[in-house]
Amino acid sequence: MPLRRLLLTAAIGCWSAAWGSSAAALDDPASHARVTRLDNGLVVVTLEDPSTPVVSFQMWVKVGSRDEAGYTGLAHLFEHMMFNGSKHLGPEQHAELIAARGGSVNAYTSSDQTVYHDDVTRETLPLVIDLEYERLAYLDISAKTLDRERQVVLEERRLRNEDSPMGRLYEALFATLWQALPYRTPVVGWRSDVEKATVEVCRKFFATYYAPNNIVVVITGDFDANDALARIGRTLGKLRPSKSIPRNPTEEPEQRGERRTIVHFDVNGPLLAAGWHAPATGSPDGEALDVLSMILSEGRSSRLYRSLVHDAEVALSAAGGYWEYDEAGAFVAIATVRPGTQIADVERRFFAEIDRVRREPVTEAELDKAKRQIEVGLVNGLDTSHALAERIGSDFLAFGRIRPLDERLARIRAVTAADVQRVARTYLIDDQRSVVHLLAPDSPKPARRGGGA
Amino acid sequence: MRRARIGALAALGAALGVGCAMLAPKPAWELPAPPATDRPIAREGALTRAQLPNGLLVLVHEDHRLPRVSIALTVRRGAAVETPAEAGAVSFMAELLERGAGKRDALAYAEAVDALGATFAASADWDTVDLGIAGLSRDFDALLDLFADAALRPRFDAREAQRARAALLASLERAKDDPATLAGWQASRALYGAHRFALPVAGTEQTAAQLDAKRARAYHAKLFVPNGAIASVTGDIDSATAIAALTARFAAWPQGAVVDPGPPPPEPAPAQRSIVVVDRPDLAQARIVVGHEGISRTAEDRIAVSIFNLIVGGSGFSSRLMAALRGNEEGLTYGVNSGYSLRRAAGPFYASTFTRVEKARKALDLLLAELERARSDPPGEKELGWARTLATGSFSMGLETSDAVTASLVDLEVYGLPEDSLDTYRTRVRAVTPKDMAAVAQAHLHPERAAIVLVGPAKAIVPQLEGLGDVKVVQP
Numbered sequence: 001m002p003l004r005r006l007l008l009t010a011a012i013g014c015w016s017a018a019w020g021s022s023a024a025a026l027d028d029p030a031s032h033a034r035v036t037r038l039d040n041g042l043v044v045v046t047l048e049d050p051s052t053p054v055v056s057f058q059m060w061v062k063v064g065s066r067d068e069a070g071y072t073g074l075a076h077l078f079e080h081m082m083f084n085g086s087k088h089l090g091p092e093q094h095a096e097l098i099a100a101r102g103g104s105v106n107a108y109t110s111s112d113q114t115v116y117h118d119d120v121t122r123e124t125l126p127l128v129i130d131l132e133y134e135r136l137a138y139l140d141i142s143a144k145t146l147d148r149e150r151q152v153v154l155e156e157r158r159l160r161n162e163d164s165p166m167g168r169l170y171e172a173l174f175a176t177l178w179q180a181l182p183y184r185t186p187v188v189g190w191r192s193d194v195e196k197a198t199v200e201v202c203r204k205f206f207a208t209y210y211a212p213n214n215i216v217v218v219i220t221g222d223f224d225a226n227d228a229l230a231r232i233g234r235t236l237g238k239l240r241p242s243k244s245i246p247r248n249p250t251e252e253p254e255q256r257g258e259r260r261t262i263v264h265f266d267v268n269g270p271l272l273a274a275g276w277h278a279p280a281t282g283s284p285d286g287e288a289l290d291v292l293s294m295i296l297s298e299g300r301s302s303r304l305y306r307s308l309v310h311d312a313e314v315a316l317s318a319a320g321g322y323w324e325y326d327e328a329g330a331f332v333a334i335a336t337v338r339p340g341t342q343i344a345d346v347e348r349r350f351f352a353e354i355d356r357v358r359r360e361p362v363t364e365a366e367l368d369k370a371k372r373q374i375e376v377g378l379v380n381g382l383d384t385s386h387a388l389a390e391r392i393g394s395d396f397l398a399f400g401r402i403r404p405l406d407e408r409l410a411r412i413r414a415v416t417a418a419d420v421q422r423v424a425r426t427y428l429i430d431d432q433r434s435v436v437h438l439l440a441p442d443s444p445k446p447a448r449r450g451g452g453a
Numbered sequence: 454m455r456r457a458r459i460g461a462l463a464a465l466g467a468a469l470g471v472g473c474a475m476l477a478p479k480p481a482w483e484l485p486a487p488p489a490t491d492r493p494i495a496r497e498g499a500l501t502r503a504q505l506p507n508g509l510l511v512l513v514h515e516d517h518r519l520p521r522v523s524i525a526l527t528v529r530r531g532a533a534v535e536t537p538a539e540a541g542a543v544s545f546m547a548e549l550l551e552r553g554a555g556k557r558d559a560l561a562y563a564e565a566v567d568a569l570g571a572t573f574a575a576s577a578d579w580d581t582v583d584l585g586i587a588g589l590s591r592d593f594d595a596l597l598d599l600f601a602d603a604a605l606r607p608r609f610d611a612r613e614a615q616r617a618r619a620a621l622l623a624s625l626e627r628a629k630d631d632p633a634t635l636a637g638w639q640a641s642r643a644l645y646g647a648h649r650f651a652l653p654v655a656g657t658e659q660t661a662a663q664l665d666a667k668r669a670r671a672y673h674a675k676l677f678v679p680n681g682a683i684a685s686v687t688g689d690i691d692s693a694t695a696i697a698a699l700t701a702r703f704a705a706w707p708q709g710a711v712v713d714p715g716p717p718p719p720e721p722a723p724a725q726r727s728i729v730v731v732d733r734p735d736l737a738q739a740r741i742v743v744g745h746e747g748i749s750r751t752a753e754d755r756i757a758v759s760i761f762n763l764i765v766g767g768s769g770f771s772s773r774l775m776a777a778l779r780g781n782e783e784g785l786t787y788g789v790n791s792g793y794s795l796r797r798a799a800g801p802f803y804a805s806t807f808t809r810v811e812k813a814r815k816a817l818d819l820l821l822a823e824l825e826r827a828r829s830d831p832p833g834e835k836e837l838g839w840a841r842t843l844a845t846g847s848f849s850m851g852l853e854t855s856d857a858v859t860a861s862l863v864d865l866e867v868y869g870l871p872e873d874s875l876d877t878y879r880t881r882v883r884a885v886t887p888k889d890m891a892a893v894a895q896a897h898l899h900p901e902r903a904a905i906v907l908v909g910p911a912k913a914i915v916p917q918l919e920g921l922g923d924v925k926v927v928q929p
Contacts, residue, residue: 051518053492054850083770088480092780095770097482100839102489102846105770121489121849125558127481134480144782151784158738159787159807165630234478266735269627299572301565302552310560313616316624340625369568376570378590384853 028405029382030392033220036229041213041241044232045392045402046225049385055221056385057128059116060393062216063209065189066111066182066248066327071197071415073189076109076207077153082116084145084303087138091145094131102128108153111183112326115398119386122222124197126231132217133235135196141202144442149196157188168263169271169438176261177275178435181252181328210243218393221385247323252277252328257431263438269316270337272346274354278322278329278427282399285426288419289322289331294370295362296320296333296353301369303353304335313340320354326398331427343437357424361417374412378405476621486842494858494875501692507708508680512698512862513692516855522688523587523856524600527863529681531580531799532654533715537647539668541656543676544577544921545617546669550584551575552613555602559613559624575603577654579796580714580750581867582676587856593596596696601702607673614666621661629929632740632908635731636805639927640742643904644728644801660744678709683866684739687859697912717798721746727904727926732911739813739909740805743820745899747802750795750868756881758793758897763840764832764890765823765898766804771839777823778806778816785816797868802897810909814917817905824900831894833887845879 030238033047068074085091098105103120118128161167171186178184217230217236255277279285297319298302304318320333333354337346381387395402495514503511532543551566551573552559566573571588586600628634638653645651652660684703686695723745748758759767766774766789774789786806794800804824808816832840851857858875865874907914911926918924 007862028776052853054853085841089482092770092776099768099771101486102842102844102849104850108873119850121846123489124846127486130480130482148780148782148784151781152787155738155784155808156787158809162737163632242809266733267627267630269630296666300569306560309620310616313619316620316627336627338619339626340623365568370569373567373571374570376521379519382519385634452499 001051009152026393029388030402031404033392033402038212038233038237040237040239041211041303042232042236042239043216043396043448044218045218045222045396047218047221047388047392048223049220049224050222052221052385053121054119054385055122055125055219055223056303056389057118057120057125057132058389058393059132060218060397061114061116061210061217062112062214062397063114064112065185065187066325067209067246068182068185068189069248071189071193071201072185073153073157073187073194073196074201074205075077075114077110077194078186078198078202079107079114079116079151080143080149080153081146081202082139084149085140086135087140088134094135097127097131098124103128109187111187113394115390115393117386117389119210125219125223125228129228129231129235132241136236136239136301139206141199141206142209143199146197146199146202150197153188153194154191155340157191157194161186161188163336165267165269165271165438166266168265169273169334169436172261172263172436173273173275173434173437174330176259176436177277177330178252179255180250182248182250183325183328183330206263208242210246211245212236212239213241214245214394216396218389218396220389220392223274249325255432259434261434261436265438266440267438268342268440270341270437272303272335272337272343272350273428273436273438274320274333274350275434276329276428276432278324280328281324282328283324283329285423286322287408288415288423289329289427290374291367291412291415292357292362292420292424293321293331294373295366296357298370298373303356304333304350306344307353308335308349314338314346314349318350343439344433347435347437351430354424354428357421358428361421364417365419367415367417371412371415375409378408460893469736476903489842489846489849491879492852494856499855501696503696505679505700505704507704507706508678509699509703509706510683510866511696512683512685512687512866513690514685514687514855514859514862515690515692516687517689520590520689521588522590522593522596522686522690523585523688524597525583525585525685525859525863526600526604526865527683527685528582528676529683529867530676530712530714530777531578531596533579533649535649535715536713537649537652538660539663539895540649540652540659540660541654542664542668542672543582544655544925545621545661545664546672546676547575547577547582547584548617548621548743549609549614549666549669550603550607552617553608553610554599555606555608557602558610560587560891562599562603569595569599571599572598573599573603575604579650579800581653588818590599593690593694597698597702604677605703605706608810609666609670609673611666614664618661618664621655621664622658625655625658625661630738632733632736632738632807633805635733636740636742636906636908639729639731639906639908640744640803640904641801643729643737643906644723644744644746645718649715650718650798650800675712678711679703679706681711683863684796685859685863687855706895711823714797718746720799721902723902723904725902726922728918728922729904729906730911730914730918730924730926731906731908731929732926733908734910734912735927736909737810738807739816739907739914740812741813741817741820742803742806742906743824743900743903744801744803744906745818745903746799747793748795748897749799750797751870754889755795756878756894757885757893760837760844760882760885761827761832761890761893761897762791762793763843764836765827766869768840769842773827774804774820774823777819778808781819783812783815785819789820810913812891813907813909813914817907821900821903824898824903828894828898828900831887831890833890837885837887837890841882841885844882848878
């Protein structure tokens, strides 16, 4: 049976009505996933789909930059060390072995989790499982590899944060928006901490967080689940669980008044960012905030594009969206300012649009359009084994279960114009916002050419 | 039988108190790689080809797993037809396609696309103009109507052209904030002199300032001919319905002459090594690009070249360049890669990386040394072994989405390559030999006369370059 088939019973008539009613029955592939809990606490989620040529293996570890105490950037630096050798394999051999069999392997760290992912063809899955076990059971962190990898990470930091205007903008925005929560630090960490982290610090981090009871393994695509589970039982199933996994105790104090930060960097195109506190993931307001994001930002008919990019021609792009984390959330809006334009002019128009969504309800047409865009996005998210595994892993870490598509669709469909206005009024408050301007030290400067228009 | 014996041995070992380590199954990396099965590139009967009487080639790729569909049109000519003075005109024309078409102005068109939850994109590359729309399959007719308007009836409204030009000029100015873009632009200039390839597809601030609706309209008339285009439909639609619907919208599109693809660049480019530093005093990293002429999309030895490139610098963690720079004990970079840009006429070969400013020379030396070594010590059977599997494996995984397969099939049509190239790809990869590697290394790698570009603080970089040759410092 093709798992990805979505059964649509009512395909005719007004589409918004058809989609908007419960007539569209959805066979969510993730609803066929099988969840296995091993004795050591490891959760394994398997979902077979022989129609695809790929098997996606993802190891979701519930540890991210928000768990760092003392050394920021540790979760990410450690992620790099996971590729740098173990008892039976040398540095980088893990990745080379998978590439040599045609697979792709990588990892990423975020605020709330670290994810190791491999996309391979079916005959390579046993290798992937054995390699994961090898590094979890026998990781070898030496001073020599750590010193080299630290330099690699600092190069990554220069690339993404120090030499990138957008990287600097985000770094400043989060450090302004949050004063206490660890979400205020960049995932890659502050330079000084990356420079100073030691082998002992890495080993302790590994022993604390990389325990089977803090890990969810997700496998989707072309493979045999029984074979895979048997192999996982013989390998990852032998790992010892951790007794307790510490979590960040800090909560964000109330913000009293607008915050502003200016970042000087030698750019032609200044950047504007604004952020507001929003609820953590799983909030009942989440869907209304998602709909609001779409109305402001998605497509060339969206409000911010239309106002700032098309009509006023003061920005090259403008978008705002809801970012959800495990312990907090943010509504983040960014505009790329046209060279030669006053950033204050962009900011005024930008906040006028925010004010509008607070003042008057969005139209029914905008509401339908936004819901449609989210729904199409959910369908597109079923496209690859990798994307499916990502959805499952993310849901499992945040909620301990897979949120069915039907549930998500029902909640999105239930959002009203009044809900959108309510969340805008609740969260997008002027004296609760943080604003960042990134611009050249000698700004404002005239455009080097006339601008054409 | 076999299992029983192992079981008995294990029992014996346990009874004797002998450690069972020697009896544990070997980890998978110690065993030979199991053979892969080559899946067909598409499901049985999923692909249909047709040609309309006006010459429009139609490709339908059925995939009913998800209720969605994408429609695309690829015109077989792109920015390479422009003279350097009009650089950016084709790309500008593509941008205007979604700024009003048929009876809708720009905002009405955007409203219509967004209301379907659809995405529309139009862009130009060296050899093509591509436009596409994607959405839910039950909206197929509405999507196709919007799409046909953009392809055949763009309005080229003068006010929208002004807006698009202003946005283009602003984005070209802003693009200089990105060191990688600056490096790429400068490398192309150094390689191609007066040829069109010297300038970006989108043009430059000088050429973009000349663009207007009239020129865009003229390019549309010149390039958009059905006998020089390929239409494709992928997704939850049956081929007969798709072909009938396309016929209804595109059969009346009149034929026209397919214009000359544009002159090839002079060879070889460059004649000797050149070094340019783009001064960006505020950067913490030096961005490094080394480039010279490469190969054409249709070169006979393109498969061998692609495998060679995987080994040299095109395969991420496994490549020689990655081992030399990231694997260096000083951890010189986060990433390094190389590639041949495949166009109708030979595009560039480039290798690029980035490192902290004070290590610029060291990284550049190591990069050049690896390119030299690729010639003196070309890949042998051992490296070829993994590179072949990497190529066939990533090809097989690339078949996961039907859209990607369709795009590859269209690409074959654009360059007049055999229709069955995807079917034979894995076999051709497996036939590549060490002898091919040595030949490719000699023919297509020329570090001794490469254009070298570094972006970063000139004050700190230039002194490091002593002994390499004349250094030219330019402003962004």
